[in-house]
Amino acid sequence: MTTITQDSTAQQAPAKKKSSRILAVDILRGITIAAMILVNNPGGLEEEGFAPLLHAEWIGLTPTDLIFPTFMFIMGITTYLSLRKFNFTWSMTCARKIAKRAFLLWGIGLALVWLFAFVRGMISADNADLAFIERLGVAANSFEHMRLLGVLPRLGICYGLAAVVALSVNHKFIPWLIAGIFIAYYILLEWGNGYAHDTTNILDVVDKIILGEGHVYKWDSPDPEGFLSTFPALAHVLIGFCVGKVIMSLDNLNDKIERMFIIGALLIIAGALLAYLCPISKKLWTPTFAMVTCGIGCTLLALLTWAIDKHHYTGAATKFFDVFGVNPLALYVLSDLLLIPVSMLPLFGGHTLHQLLYNNVLTAFLPVPWASVTYAVLYVLLNWVVGYYLWKKKIYIKL
Structure with a gap:
């Protein structure tokens, strides 16, 4: 994790590259982070909220399903911008930067x-009779x-993985790699009962073999961020990388905008047409889902x-959104950490701040769906x- 200020940035960033920066990237990234926090933190139960603020149950696409893939699409673009500083050549400095960021993101997620x-273990009623030290040990x-x-x-x-590909593979072959990943994943879904919403799905079977049954998402099958669906997600980031390469190869801003509109439209049309063959599903991260959401992200x-x-x-x-865009992952992590004092710890006479605000105030004045979204906005x-x-x-704060 690195914290920098404007002065240190100014010293490190060459003026020539600064002029080619697209400010809209920061804003779109900020919109996705704000939207992530919004849909992840409803006041009430998910089913009590508005349908557009929910994920599609299995097959289909809602506005909420666009948020995470749009962020990953942007990550592909910024990966291109970041590695361009190293001329897409391996070096110890570059390798350390990639490894540090990749393991830091994974490590913070696990932490x-x-x-x-x-x-939860410390405040659980099941552990209430244990001495503090025993409860501490059980919880830990x-x-x-x-x-x-x-x-x-x-x-x-x-x-x-995207950074390794970008530094190791000739960039003209990356679109073919993306296509290869999508085709292989489609065959896997067809062959392995991949559209079944149960534990017979090949994605769930492989997750439990590789990760172990206790280390997968326990509220649904298969895990929406499981092992096998990581490969089309990688291709998703590589699409963003290729878009970054295309738009940064153009000097004229109008040409950049026109090219993004064209790429976005082509991806949306291709994904929509292929959806008759391969359904659009975020939970499976199907190739059509990746194409349509990358297309929408590119158009936005x-x-x-x-x-x-x-x-x-x-x-x-x-x-407003630039605030989220310049510190995206730091604020996303903060939104998770704030759940502990706001929604988990009963600091107010056995009630959490969430319970007091939502149950005693918002639902007293607003219908439940509006109370839920108002809490999320707050x-x-x-x-x-x-x-x-x-x-x-x-x-x-750079993660």
Whole structure:
């Protein structure tokens, strides 16, 4: 984890490369992080909220399903921008940077899973009769059932693998590699009962063989961030990398915007047509899901580039999302950490702050769906306040 300020950034970044930076990338990244925090933290039960704020149950696509893949698409673009500084050549400095970031993302993800299990163990009524030291030991020993994969581990693994591919493979072959991964994964799904929403699915079977039954997502089968679906997710990041290469090879901003619109449209059309053969599913991370969501992400980036970089729109919304965009992963991790004092610890007479605010205040004045989304918006704003302080002080925490 690295913390930098504007001064240190200015010393490290060459002026020539700074001029080619697309500001819309930061804004779209900020939108995805704010949206992640929003949909991950409803006030009530998921089924009590509005349908667009829920993931598709199995096959299909909702606005919520676009959030994580859009972030991964952007990660592919920023991976291109980052590795370009090393001329896409291996060096010890470059290798250390890649390894550090990949393992840090995975490690923080695992640490958060363990921390939540530890806190639940400490406050669990099942352990109430134990002495403090015994309760501490029981709570800390949660490794047997700790999920090894998840959102942050997926980001770390896909970033690391995409960076290795970018430094080791001729870039003109990367589109063929993406196509090969998609075709192989499609065959695997067809051959391995991959569309079954149960434990007979090849993805679930392989997860339990490789990771162990106690280390997979226990609320659904298969694990939405499981082992095999990591490969199409890698291809997803590589699509972002290729888009980054295309747009950064163009000097004219209008050409960049036009090319992004064209690529986005082609990906959406191709994914939609192929969906008759291979259904769109986030939980399976099907090739069609990757194509459609990358296409939508590319189109959104084109629209934001047109508004922000071309027409210089810098209104309140732009500044709001820039706060999340310059410290994206730090604020995402913060949103998880804040769950402990806000939603887990009964600090107010046996009630959590979440329970007091949602059950006693919001639902008293608003219908349940509106109360749930209002709570989520307030939680986003809580994280934004911390992010705004960092943004104002020009403190950028790089994971």
